[in-house]
Amino acid sequence: MSEEVKNTAAAAPAPMPAKPASSAEPALIVSSSPHFHTKSTVDSIMRWVVIALLPACLAAIYFFGLEALRVLAICSIACPAFEYLSAKAMRKSNELHDGSALVTGLLLGMNLPSTTPWWICLIGSFIAIVVGKMIYGGLGCNPFNPALVGRVALLLAFPVVMTTWPMPRIPASLKADSALTEVVPASSATPQATASAVMPATTATPLKFSKGSRTHGSARNLLSDCTPAHQKAPLTYMQMFLGIGKSGSLGETSGLALLLGVILLICLNIVRWHIPVCYLGTVAIITGIAWICSPDSYANPLFHLLSGGLLLGAFFMATDMVTTPLSRTGAIVFGVGCGILTACIRLWGSYPEGASFSILIMNAFTPLIDRYTAGRPFGMPKKKGIKMTA
Amino acid sequence: MGSYISLIVGCILVNNFVLTQILGICPFLGVSKSTKTALGMGGAVIFVMAIAGFFTSCIYHLLLVPYKVTYLSTIVFILAIAGIVQILEILLQKFSKALYQALGIYLPLITTNCAVLGAAILCSQKDYGLLKSTVFCTASAAGFALALLIFSSIRERLELARPPMALKGLPLTLITAGLLAMAFMGFSGLGN
Amino acid sequence: MSTLVIIVVVGVFTGIAIAIVSKFFGVESNPLEDQVKELLPGANCGGCGYAGCSGYAKALAEGKAAPGACAAQKPEDLKKTAALLGASVEQKVPKVAVVFCSGDDTNATRQAQYNGINNCRDAMFVAAGAKTCTYGCLGLGACARVCPFGAIEITDKHLAVVHKELCRGCGKCVQACPKKLIRLVPRSAEIHVHCSNPMKGAVKLRGCKAACIGCGKCVRTAPDNMRINNGTALAEVNYGNPPAEELAQVCPTHALRK
């Protein structure tokens, strides 16, 4: 009996949902004001995020073929499945309908190369959903972006798989005449890859080249360096923006598709413009200064903006509501922080890509940012911020 | 000058004592319950480590090296650090009662905080000079304080989360520390 | 040889430094405080009126408080505490918390469906709980949540019930109840008048079938053990001389019960 009693005491505050009125039940509902409410709900927000991710998904499928679809499908099925199972195991009510697990799954998939084996996708999904989110109590309680937790864990655990990217499909008009189907399937490519339209050889992302060029001292020829072997003309910035001939993870190809998605979210007031703008702006400024100081050893800012996972990170990872600051000022601080860290890691760190790490680190700073950017309430004298309780 | 900057950046971010070297975990978990005590503890550790770095370096270079007894460094350093912490404790009890109570048992535990000793020994191993040891120790302590501050603010938020009963408290804290350490791995190579 | 000398030199130097500092800045501490704290239950319920067990221990050690204010302390620990402090303890009447309400969902109907936070104290801000009897238990468990001993159960019919065998009479629930329905009473009393509505009997009966209507039957049967509260239609057990369990049978509404 005492066990039962304890359970009652531990119960978190939960609502008493009003049931449909029957003759025995009182018909009137009493609740706190206000009695009007916006139509926007968690479910609708997540639905819009999924819709905003669709162009980038389609672009990924276009450039990497069915392999991309496979990775996206595994992640976006596995994440909700893990959420369902862990909710069961924790005896929590099932919140699958809010669609946040699907968003996490899609974002995780976007962060993986199309050659990722299925079991790595599953491990990533497990880490993202269970370790990244559910053990904290589900949506809203996690301090770190679940998809990024999954991705970074995979990056550290399977560095080779996570940094081996297949060549994307390029339009026929751009193909070089010689480098066609002669290419021998590389050992790391899976059999399915050969069957698909994707060129089976693996290649480095443009960022890898920027890293390599630092030691060689030839950052001026970056574009031609990172042009896939089977393409005749060197890569242009426009191509990089559209995603043509640019290898990388699924979501790292088409900047245009990502931009379309994020503009939709900004228009719907789901994403604050402050974070992506400050993030990209800071990266551009810092890499720009480095470039002006030494154009031979550093890539130019445009190259930095368009390469790697920066756009995906800035548009969809750094704008996750749960793990970013609440206020507008906080969002600006967060974006600038992400930008500084990404630029530093890219320019001076040992990883070619800094977006994931820098967003995770800034996630950790979020509670501090919230505390120190809390606005002055209306009518409050200046210099009276949030006091700390010991 | 440049080497000092990269030393400082390296100590604070890349080779963060707590998050990448896994030193000083005891106070990291024990005193990170609230941001206020974390700030106090961070300050105390910076103070202790700066002084300890200076004195141990003095002892090392002026006493141990000339008499060729560098194998004694561990035991002598322990002695010196214990003394410094004792003095700090007395001072804190006198001048900041609230902080003294908030730090509680973790204050004397700075004595056994492997971060302090670790920093001192690392300095002697790397044969840093007096200034460099002091900078190294202070920067390492700043890295410790930074990790403590970030982590305490996350923990304050976790206190309000709704984890399953089995994971509430320390289990969740440890997992979160792991994730934070994972994020800090992104700094590797920076400052070299 | 130099090994020994160096260790001794460093040790002596450190010792002298500590001695100097403690001489000038030392603060005396009280070992009694820790001993006393060991004997307290450590539930930090705050029932003693101090900030947790350590606060009470400090007050005890400084002689600012008398032993016995902690309701949850075991008698033998209390004796030990008293011995430590060299104080004598009065024999305390062991107390237990009782929810003075019978208005569960069958007796006092809910007037409306409440949609909001599952906590009585929050529900008070929405039409004061929307119960027919405005004095009645809301059954949302504010008391159960604060009970450090898990002694309060919320029944399926939304009424808080204290389990006497688990209750240690700390009184936290007394403060938590927004309707002030919980009181500490002597443990020896078997039956209580489970109603707190001071209004007229007829008015009460409109809201709750199990209200004390102040008919006075119990008082007439056992005038020494029962009384009617001044100015209200509410019978009350005389806790100085509690009635036998059988008296409950005379109550027509079963407000007087175990």
Added chain:
Amino acid sequence: MIKIFHFYGGVHPQEAKISRGVSIVDAPLYPLYTVPLAMHIGAPARSLVKVGDTVLRGQQIGEPASFVSSAIHSPTSGKVKALDVCLSPQGTQLPCVVIESDGEDTPAEPLPPIPDWRDADPDILRKRVAEAGIVGMGGASFPTPVKLSIPPGKSIDTLIINGVECEPCLTADHRLMLESPKMILEGVELVARILGVKNVFIGIENNKPDAIQVLDKEAAAYTDPVIHVLPLHVRYPQGAEKQLIYAITKRQVPSGGLPADVHCVVQNIGSIYAIAEAVIHGKPLYERVTTVTGTPLVSTGNWRFRVGTSYAEAIKLAGGLKEGASIAKLISGGPMMGMTVYSQSIPVMKNTSGILLMAPEEVHQYTSKACLRCGRCNDVCPMQLMPGILSVQIENERFDDAQNWHVMDCIECGCCAYTCPAGRPLVQHMRRAKSEVGAKLRAAKAAK
């Protein structure tokens, strides 16, 4: 007329002012009136009648019990049937006088009208306002005489008339401004004279252009003091006292302070009308204009109800429910700040600005989902608080933290809960914290 005034934050819910075109109609005489003796903030009035007494319309039946209290007058003539308790919208029991109407509606001797009020001593006028039992009729029901007496050490230079009516659905003030602009403007001048101020503004939300036009035209005749009619941005809570003062004067009422701290007094349109009636016609406050609205009702409208009329009668007056419709929420006041009530026996009081019925399909259910940290509450909070963080703290009963994050500055306007996608009952959280922190502060003050 060109500049539109506004404030920080706020939301724009659907206006749903379906009764805006319906003229004010006097409600008929009912056989029974339940007149609560506490229709105001402060001590309940002391009853002046006994059971069985005969009373006349406008006769005083309750006298103020303290400085912050108010007089109560009988809504009609008849017999005192009982001195009982009745339910308030807050769910508490109020002492009340139940009056059985004799159907004659015989008026009592009115208070002597003061036709030469322009030359009268402000103290006489203030006394009249107190005799007539006037309270703030916007909702808070703070006794008006207290508001009109300037606290020692404070000076008043601005009078603001709140004709905003930013609550959706409600149209009572709007109709009153349209139908009695002359009376209202006289009332405004009267209050300006009591306070001796020269800056007088009437703030009206921009969605009532007809009322702005009518009042602006009439106000042209007033030169001492000049009365400015200001159109305001349509944004809830434009009518909140602090926000209104800020929008018009750009002065911020200090945290924990009163409008008098920034030299302003704010009066509601309904109160102004009542003051004008009390002074010019000697009529005490026993009736008010109330909007009865809601989709389940056959018709909606604005009626002049006597206090003590039960909600059930008001609903009947609006034609009752539509065929097949049912009520899920019965709300006293507007949809943003009104209180749900569970009984139709609750009487119309001096501060009942509206009676709103909501159908089951309109009702939004609160949940205890975790905060998504989207920050929308943050953007809309007119007090610039962080409701999201506060609510999570309060959910875990961290009231000290909540106090440090300024929960006491919350005005409970409901913008945060309106906008919360997780559907969290934020206002309920804030009320809880305000009450707990308030109790703590009072205890600390008492200990000193």
